[in-house]
Amino acid sequence: MTTTAITAPRTAATFQDDPNWWRQASVYQIYPRSFSDSNGDGIGDLNGITAKVPYLTELGVDAVWLSPFYPSALADGGYDVDDYRNVDPKLGTLEDFDAMAGALHAAGIKLIVDIVPNHSSDRHEWFREALAAPKGSAARDRYIFRDGLGENGELPPSDWNSVFGGPVWERITEPDGTPGQWYMHIFAKEQPDLNWDNQEVRDDFLTTLRFWSDRGVDGFRIDVAHALTKNLEGTLPSQADLDARGEALFLAGEHPYWDRNEVHGIYAEWRKVFNEYNPPRTAVAEAWVHVDRRARYASPEGLGQAFNFDLLQADFDAAQFRRTVTKNLAEAEASGASSTWVFSNHDVVRHATRYGLPATGSSAEGEIMAGQAGKRWLLEGGRQEDVNIELGLRRARAASLLMFALPGSAYLYQGEELGLQEVGVEIPDSERQDPSFFRNRGVEIGRDGCRVPLPWNTGGSSFGFGPGGSHLPQPEWFAGASVEAQEQRADSTLSLYRRALSLRWELQSAETLEWLETGREDVLAFRRPNGWTSVTNFGTEPFALPAGRLLVASSAVDGGELPGAATAWLQA
Template sequence: MVNSEVSIPHIEPQNGQSTAGIRRSAPWWRSAAIYQIYPRSYADGNGDGIGDIAGIRARLPHLRELGVDAVWISPWYPSPMADGGYDVADYRDIDPLFGTLAEAEALIDEAHELDIRVIIDIVPNHCSDQHPLFRAALEAGPGAPERELFWFRPGRGTAGELPPNNWTSAFGGPGWRRVTEPDGTPGEWYFHRFAPGQPDFNWDHPDVRAEFETTLRFWLDRGVDGFRIDVADCLVKDPALPEYVDGGPVPWADQDGVHEIYRQWRAVLDAYDHEPVFVGEVWTPDPVRFARYLRPDELHTAFNFPFLQSPWDESALRKVIDSTLAEHAPVGATPTWVLSNHDTTRHVTRYGRADTSYALDGRRVHGASADLELGTRRARAAALLTMALPGCVYVYQGDELGLWEVEDIPHELREDPTYQQSGGEDLGRDGCRVPLPWGDEAPDAKAWLPRPAAWAELSVREQAADPDSMLSFYRRALALRREQTALREGEFTWLPSAPGVLAFRRGPGVTCLVNLSDAPVPLPDFDELLLSSGPLAEGVLPADTAVWLR
């Protein structure tokens, strides 16, 4: 195997670009470990079975001891909860389900006191159908300027009874819903890429742009350290509303006009001196077009979904790592590495299946058998892999406990609109959103989604007392990652390795080996074992095991 080196160069601003906010030392987010909090399921502070801000504040010491640099908090805004809070009714307040704005401000301050930065979700593609702007559009009627802020169109057919085109919802079914006009008659249709309760904004309208720039400043003024941008590539649509042809261009995503929006947003962030960051949820499969979102005057980072989707296979993972570094290097962007999130099957389950890859086209459907012992062993090895790669790493709540996908939730308790809109064909995302087990809950405490009884052994209290637990392992790994400069800033170099093994060096000091084969392989000579994901045999690296060596 030929050695190769990949580094991320510093990119100077292009002619005409602002230099505001550009720093010569590496910004904090270049190598950060960021922990995702799904607030409804993280920690319950008032005993009602639903996670809240009080619970997050009470569990900040857990995050500090875990060793993360920042948290990303999924939406906490007022919402009817048609899509778990991603249907926002007010972008500048807190839902009473979670607490108050004053509590959110206190959380930001308390996190900062523990050297933990706070990134919050922003949902710009769509809002709730209860948002004042959409309610005003409904009440104003056809042709009113209020409707120009959304995608209202007359229907086709002799009486407008057919939707304007064939665009669909990502959750299943049609992407258009017909409204009843103020006079009680069937009227126009509006586009919703997701649930019907989530009308899409028309980002060609200047009032929409002004509304969101105000929202950015509202939260930046309160000290937030950045924004995770929901479906960041979908804001701009083809205004001609062409029919979608399977396999052809997607007219509701990755339109060129979206980049002007992010250049405007970046100018807002760069006016603040505490190094706030953008991370985009960008599912664009074209690597060249993906990199455009990461140019120096647009988003700082974007999620690396090909890595999350990759099977547990040496050649597939190496290909993804190589392509990721190659995509990011020309624009000087920082890669991200993530194994799970609130939308995807937990990787302990995925890695225990015969097919270890992940896709959005039905791979969420439960029922495939999973060897959870095997999945856990691979999850530990995958954690060392992600933490050794150059860039920033994300930990989804519960990853540090080794939680698996809960697949036996009673149908009547499922809330994900994917389940509802697919007619039950796709059981949705509730299985990765089951509340965490802390181990100190009241005996009669009930969570909004039921926890498996077996999770009692995976609680934070139980694992904190076990030096061999997943939690203890994550704490050691994140501490080493912070201590070892090579793991944060060192050059990346592939090393010769046996078939089925990933081997690379970070800087002059740390080597990472991951055995993805089904047989032990010899370990190279080394001076010190920094950490292993599982027990080592004499002189060999067992299957599905990773090590950091000096």
């Protein structure tokens, strides 16, 4: 399997001005509130990130992706934005942002920020204007307001379900105190959906893209990129009808609010803005869409790249991995983009824990497999004793090393370089913060377990996160997983990531791979340019490695034999 060969061997001198820097970048996601706290208020901040730039440099990442840092009531972890062109005062100021961006760029690290275009916060000045304005006003037209059904409008415009549970419609009280119209919110009621048929909305986001690009931002991660455009004309279908016609609607681009064809006209406008800069600004779509429709988001005329979460959803299984990699490389070649690879992020159970849970078994491609196991574990109590921690970590290290060898962008989530497990039962219900937990008790436990502040030191009130404790409780076992505990150990997960990312920088060139025969169904091997080979043993029995110089391995290689649940890189 090959993809378009477009990248020459990289050097630090050429990377910064290379318009294709993103194609094979290693991108480190920072959840700002849980990374590093500089002022002791228990919340991570921008100055905390700036202070850790040397750590990021030594880790060897090419770019940082910053999750939302905007003013927010945190109804959804910062994805409810009050002001798209400012910084939450708890996290810092615009001047702090500029200092952080400058420090990252001085270290040769690119900066990607989250943009949340589907919805604003209900505290956004536009929404407050809409609530104070009359029906049919220009202020309300920036959002999706509709009259209710029933004799007095007492019923919502449809019976659709919100992603976070409950109805997708919320009724307002009119300025005169009477029950009024309903507004749409695909997510929480504190996240009213914007009306992308409104030119003012479109123009304002172009201003936002330029605002951050002018401050040195190199790229954007687009939240819920597939949900902006909607068709709510006429009688709306029922939830049962949408469920019954699901795949057909998605394939035709005719779902009333998911993945409509018109959304790509918006991103064509954005691409023109991105191309005003030198090098052009990049973008990656978070688009949970049918695999046959994902390429349009990644087209050169659109955002340029789209997340695929297929490896994240796979069991630790050679056949699933090979099928997933082959499919996604072909998709990237067809779109002219590069693929993206990810195992953990701020929304899912950490992969070191998922891989220590019993496999869900083989199932149809595209179904959530490992992801389901993680959710089930959380709902059943999230006890560490139910996880095979040693096996989960071995598999996570092997999977990550395989990922780093693939053509395309590798996305890391803060803490995975420490091999962190998901924090489960150690977070009592009284200290949870994720709205999905409160809205869907018994169905969702929430995402707090992967958002617990990082352990930097072996001791202290917050294991070095900050001098004033942490906003989510940290378990005692964080001490042994901390940066301080791992820095001096050559066999630590942190040392493995540093070594692998350094080699990845040196070895990446053309976006090609060639599958190699191994003689075993549970062993995958492929060759990259320059004679670089990656071998992963998904089984339990050792595998005799081919000839070559061992560059790095996720587990100790004894006598030239790769143990089970391990990956090795070799140079011919």
